[in-house]
Amino acid sequence: MKMAIFNTKSYERDFFVRHNQSGQHELDFLEPHLDSQTAALAAGYPAVCVFVNDDLSAPVLNQLAANGTQLIALRSAGFNHVDLPEAQRLGLTVVRVPAYSPHAVAEHTVALMLSLNRRIHRAYNRVREGNFTLNGLMGFDLYGRTAGIIGTGRIGRVLAQILIGFGMRVIAHDPIENDRCKALGLHYVSLDALFEQADVVSLNCPLTPDTHHLINHASIARMKPGVMLINTSRGAIVDSRAVLDGLKTRKIGHLGLDVYEEEADLFFEDLSNQVIQDDVFMRLLTFPNVLITAHQAFFTEDALNNIVSITLNNVRTFELTGRCDNEVSSDLMA
Numbered sequence: 001m002k003m004a005i006f007n008t009k010s011y012e013r014d015f016f017v018r019h020n021q022s023g024q025h026e027l028d029f030l031e032p033h034l035d036s037q038t039a040a041l042a043a044g045y046p047a048v049c050v051f052v053n054d055d056l057s058a059p060v061l062n063q064l065a066a067n068g069t070q071l072i073a074l075r076s077a078g079f080n081h082v083d084l085p086e087a088q089r090l091g092l093t094v095v096r097v098p099a100y101s102p103h104a105v106a107e108h109t110v111a112l113m114l115s116l117n118r119r120i121h122r123a124y125n126r127v128r129e130g131n132f133t134l135n136g137l138m139g140f141d142l143y144g145r146t147a148g149i150i151g152t153g154r155i156g157r158v159l160a161q162i163l164i165g166f167g168m169r170v171i172a173h174d175p176i177e178n179d180r181c182k183a184l185g186l187h188y189v190s191l192d193a194l195f196e197q198a199d200v201v202s203l204n205c206p207l208t209p210d211t212h213h214l215i216n217h218a219s220i221a222r223m224k225p226g227v228m229l230i231n232t233s234r235g236a237i238v239d240s241r242a243v244l245d246g247l248k249t250r251k252i253g254h255l256g257l258d259v260y261e262e263e264a265d266l267f268f269e270d271l272s273n274q275v276i277q278d279d280v281f282m283r284l285l286t287f288p289n290v291l292i293t294a295h296q297a298f299f300t301e302d303a304l305n306n307i308v309s310i311t312l313n314n315v316r317t318f319e320l321t322g323r324c325d326n327e328v329s330s331d332l333m334a
Contacts, residue, residue: 001319002026003047003073006034007054009268012075015308024316033264039063047071047315052295053264056082065090071318075311078234079328080207094328095314101303102154108297109155109202109232110162112256116228116291117142136288143167148198150214151205151233152178152186159204160186171197174205195222200230207234215239220246226253232297235261240280247287255290258297267294 001024005016008029016027028045032038034054040063042048048069050056056072061083064072072087074096087094115121117139126132147163149156149172160170160181170186173194182188195201201223205211215229215238223229229252231238240261246252260266262278276282284290298307310326317324 001047001071001315002028002045003049003071003315004028004030004042004045005049006030006032006038006042007051007268012304012308015304016312019305019308019312025312034060036060036063040067042069043067045069047073047318049073049075049311049315051268052076052078052081053268054081056087058083058086061086061090061092065092071095071315073311073315074328075307078206080234080236082328084328088329093318093324095318095324095326096328097307097310097314098326099154100298100306100310101300102158104300104303105155105204105232105297106158106162108258108293109159109204109230109256112230112232112258112291112293113142113200113202113228116254116256116289119288121291122288142200145169145199146171146197147200147202148172148189148194149186149202149204150174150191150194151203152181153204155232156202156204157181157184159202160184168200191219192222195219196224198227199224200228203229203231203233203237205233205237207236211237213237213239213242215243217242217245220251223251225251227251228254228256230256232258235259235263240284244280244283247284247290253289255284255287257284257290257292259295260292263295 003025005027008031013029020027030041034050036059039060042064046068048064070093072092072094077096077098079096082094119137123137143166146169149160149170152172152174157178157180161184163170164184171189171194172181172186173189173191177188220242243252243255247255260281314324314326
């Protein structure tokens with residue numbers, strides 16, 4: 001199938017070429033993000049492939065449909081950036097990669113926890129400058145502490161398994177309780193109880209209308225003083241200004257982010273020679289107890305192999321049958 005792959009980096013291109021050695025698909029790699037200004041580049045392509053920061057709002061979808069696109073292949077699990085009702089109205093099929101490597105994201109979540117707790121990022125810079133003092137680097141034992149996981153799908157379950165292995169007490173909140181998590185020893189509690197009891201709060205849920213700004217001034221007020229907050233799910237689950245206030249009052253003792261609600265203008269690009277205009281983001285970077293990575297939790301060789309393999313298989317299945325088991329419908333947004 002002929003497909004335009006938007007927003008591609010060199011490392012992604014290598015994986016796509018490797019998995020398409022048989023030449024089943026005609027792949028064209030485009031560097032620009034997909035948006036209203038670049039949608040015309042997809043003219044004549046029955047399929048487009050997009051990533052998490054591409055624009056799939058109604059105006060863009062209408063341009064794609066008018067120019068002959070039938071399939072939108074997301075090379076991601078999340079689909080909050082897609083206007084699904086409009087896609088359905090236009091007859092566009094949207095497919096995704098529902099699970100590529102829960103271990104990659106869960107392990108990165110733990111890396112943020114450990115780095116923040118033991119101030120690894122600060123210690124690294126100190127030692128390189130010849131400063132071997134330990135002042136300000138004291139952490140705490142994770143053993144015996146309480147971790148609260150919000151969202152216990154594949155990633156949440158793997159994370160729970162790791163943290164239980166550390167000897168942590170793990171509680172969780174999810175509208176749908178996972179029996180495999182219960183078997184590990186995880187206990188489900190209300191959201192308020194999780195906020196009140198957890199020393200570490202990890203967000204591993206999808207972005208939906210119900211979870212948008214789930215972390216806000218009110219929820220932060222219910223958390224323990226000095227709580228560690230980690231987000232490796234979607235940026236808009238966290239109200240960044242509320243978190244900024246929580247850091248200033250020291251209600252939040254440690255903050256680890258791999259996602260950010262305005263990341264579309266920042267992440268995956270080299271802006272080192274530019275003045276970044278996002279004042280909230282730049283303020284967050286000034287705190288010594290904040291560690292931000294640029295949406296790299298998924299970024300392992302294993303995960304990229306799975307993402308590309310499943311994406312191309314989704315396209316092939318649609319080409320042969322007109323449908324796909326990994327199709328996303330507007331019902332999933334409910």
